[in-house]
Amino acid sequence: MTPATTAPRRTARPKLDAIAAEAVDLARTALEDVTEPGQVGEHLRVEASGDRVVTHVFDCLMPGYRGWSWVAILVRAPRAKSATVAETALLPGEDALLAPDWEPWSERLKPEDVGADDLMPYKEYDERLEHGYENTGDEDADRVANWELGLGRVRVLSPVGRAEAAERWAESDFGPRPTSERKRRGTISANCASCGFLSLLSGSLRHEFGVCTNEWSPADGRVVHLGYGCGAHSETGKDDADPEIPRATGVIVDELDLEYQKPAPEQPDRPEDEAHDPVQDMPVEGEAEAPAQDASAEGEAVAPAQDASAEGGPVQDDPEVQSPQA
Secondary structure (H helix, E strand, C coil): CCCCCCCCCCCCCCCCCHHHHCCHHHHHHHHHCCCCCCCEEEEEEEEEEECCEEEEEEEECCCCCCCEEEEEEEECCCCCCCCEEEEEEEEECCCCCCCCCCCCHHHHCCHHHCCCCCCCCCCCCCCCEEECCCCCCCHHHHHHHHHHCCCCCCEEECHHHHHHHHHHHHCCCCCCCCECCCCCCCCECCCHHHCCCEEECCHHHHHCEEEECCCCCCCECCEEECCCCCCCCCCCCCCCCCCCCCCCCCCCCCCCCCCCCCCCCCCCCCCCCCCCCHHHHCCCCCCCCCCCCCHHHHCCCCCCCCCHHHHCCCCCCCCCCCCCCC
């Protein structure tokens, strides 16, 4: 015997209820009671949702809800001559503008969304961290682990955390850059590995990264790859012909002010009877001074000074000499 085959049963489509389908005003009034004025548009269609259950569809006029529709579901009780409102809703259409699928905050939140004052929740299990060093009570051993190695924390970086950090820093703006002695565009002449302003990190990351401490560098205070470099390298310009002149050299060049000394005016020729300048009459060092000549040797008589009283006239200029008439 062959097994009996049964044909699939066809579900009958519900019949549109005439009384509920004609209650368009009732459906519009129900929607206007739950919306703001001007949000319910024209009546689009009516659909049969079940026995004596119909759905009235209206256009949505709210800004930002393109493709959405207002719906009002009406039902009619058996042998009732009027319909009643069962439910109202706002439903999207095929071309409606929809929000993205909901994601939990742990997957939706990005590192750039977190500020300095935002508090992150505690994450008990984090693959980037592993259990840290626990104090043993030995002062010397604990000092080496806590102070020199920096392990005095509950959790420290795991190999996964170090690898993720290294990959993220290497792909940043301060990752490795190509070098070229010809100073081609986009290259550097020296990298941070030979710069005196580089401060290396601790642990295994010190082999690839450090912190820039040059205030003239765009990477000041940033974690930089040892292959990174910029124009503020500590040895920049060392081989140039004209090095920078130090400031404190003690030499001041002033080309704006000029000192001008006016020459002394020429002296006119003096008569022979005027007294000579004693400075000009001084003998020059190294020359023999001419001996003084006696006027009497040449036969010239020196006239003695005449007394004014011999002439019988008083001397008016000398107050000690009195007149004979006095």
